Amino acid sequence: MIGGGIAGLITARELGRQGLRVVVLEARDRLGGRVWTDHRLGRDLEMGGTWLHWVQPHVWAEVTRYGLGVTRGPRPEKAYWLAGAEVRTGTLESFMNLIDPGMQALLADTMRWIPRPDDPLAEPDLAAVDGFSLQEKLDELDLPPAEYHANEAAWVGHFNAPLGEGAFTSALRWTAATAGSWHLMHEASAVFRLTGGTRSLVEAIVADTDADIRTSTEASRIEHTADGAVVTTAGGTRIHARRVVLTLPQNIIGDLDVSPPLCAEKLSAGKEKAASQGVKVWIRVRGPIAPFFAYSSAAHPLSVARTEYLGDDDAVLVAFGADASKISPNDLDAVRAALRVWREDLDVLEVTGHDWMADRYSQETWLMQRPHQLTRYLAAQQRPEGVLHFAGSDYANVWAGFIDGAIETGLRTARELGTRLAPR
Template identity: 80%
Template structure:
């Protein structure tokens, strides 16, 4: 027996839930299919190491308008980790110790030179492809452009590590235009971009945002139920689910990340650009590790280089007798977030006095429902594929943080994309015969 609904949303992450909420407000019947046994997608608050930790996406900021509107809508509270009192970095193989301000002064000249043309290349971040000639910048990786600067070794390693932290990927794979897009979102200020992407978080965790959206919609939300096959034509689509059910809908919204979208069985198949983007994959393949160490310690921030398993570490929680750090590396195949000994060894590049008690995380690259962390495009993917990735195909629409205009890869981008696609669907249904 085939069920009937107005819209099926495939994916119960932030973009899918926002889409469902907005369409439900228009009186449409919406069914959300989420393959995982939880909602949120690549945002996930879980209680580990004695704290509520963000296993996936974490940070937001008031310069991210869509996310901040949701914070205001639901009265959510914002906090931040402890301010670093110490900073560690490398000059070649030599350790350096100072303050975070001193580190920021060290990388400032390189950052300014690297990003000097941001607002000429992407003057309107809400329309990232609007400026002619972007293809020339999109041909380069961040590593290419960083090498062009010919920085002194200490400045080079510091800038490199900072960008590895942002990209969660080898810089040879990450598009220079991804760095431009992030910085264009803060009107060309790398300082503000750095703060917006790495400081402020929700007091109740991303869980509080997910729960608020869910409570605000009457959609039929089904966890543990994946879309197995989609057959579509001009009149609608039939979605076959992993439990053998079938749902006929007037429209379908797909919110799957770039790295798995092309794997979905869709007839007629998706356009060549969407399939090529999946085959190439995003640049992001990094690791995020939560680390509990014996305390007390002073809060600190640390950068190493792209060649180290962990390139960035900082204190996120302080206790009386312990502290919890968060750390990032460019390549998840080089270190497991569950290998205590390997993580402890990786921290020694900065400090020999930290006693690691426990570690945790999630291998997003091995997760069949993501196969990526946050979006970082490869060179030429923005100019070759992005317009097609956003474009509807008949009754199929495409939402998700990977396809956002401004803060792609962020919670804000997921919300922006959900709002845009909900409007598309509503308009299409209103104007269709």
């Protein structure tokens, strides 16, 4: 197993239950991959993947299996958004009402193009819309300026990328996963989180497997034949295996030395990169404050901000920007300046985050595909190559880019392997 994120750990757990011996190699000094709970700003904060929902079937089954608690941040009492250069204020309900006509029009044909999110390539003519960016489809609607800017801001928050680089089909996939309801899609992607953090899920899976898990162990080369493979670590250790599961994200899978090399589709997707290229920032401000959320635009360093934790004398906000090169999550002055687009009254005390784009083991945040990538690459990204198999949230059918997607692919890969291998 190359990679000790959620997909790798689920695969290892399931294969172990089938009596197979599994070795997990994780390059980082921790498990979890792009989910990572760390204690900062006086709280346990999620540096990466965070939110889940009961309409995400695979992760909710794990919540039930391990009895994990689920909570949410405080409900916003006020909303801020931009209409051009003007800051407007209102309630969550008024903002949702503002964007509703645009959302309905943009996503009207969701179930036409992706009638079954568990089979996203089923529609034979899907390539006809897969070439469009979300920006292009949003521009086609010719919305009034206030509605246009509000819808644009909401989608920048979802995509964590410039909308001109993200595929329209990525928006369709998320909405198809909630049977065409953009309201439910919005809730499922950004509200509920684990009470004990994603750490609690990682620890529960690890405790439930007898795999040989090795952290701080980077795989540097894989040589494979029809009979098996040899994995060489950066430290020179050679591990012989009948099968190898790779769980590397799309953006870095081509960096691994594989002989014979991976198929052209997998390598091309890695060279093109995913559209998501943003930043996540945690911000502690002086309190007390009323909980709020705010949207700006892709042109601003922070396009989304909202209250996630309330204390007696402080509050912690979470914010996202579409381009990690525009702001560092650890630059206090830059974050202060970015928040002033909405509010001048916030006293920023501390900031923190993790630059996933600079992280050599990810080089992306959550998956948002570029135009054409869904129809050109997904089938090949999921397909085994001889004794090599592939799992990871980037290659999921239903909730690609989410914790749920990682679990889905881990279960699928373990099932495929279990039918081909007899225990030793």
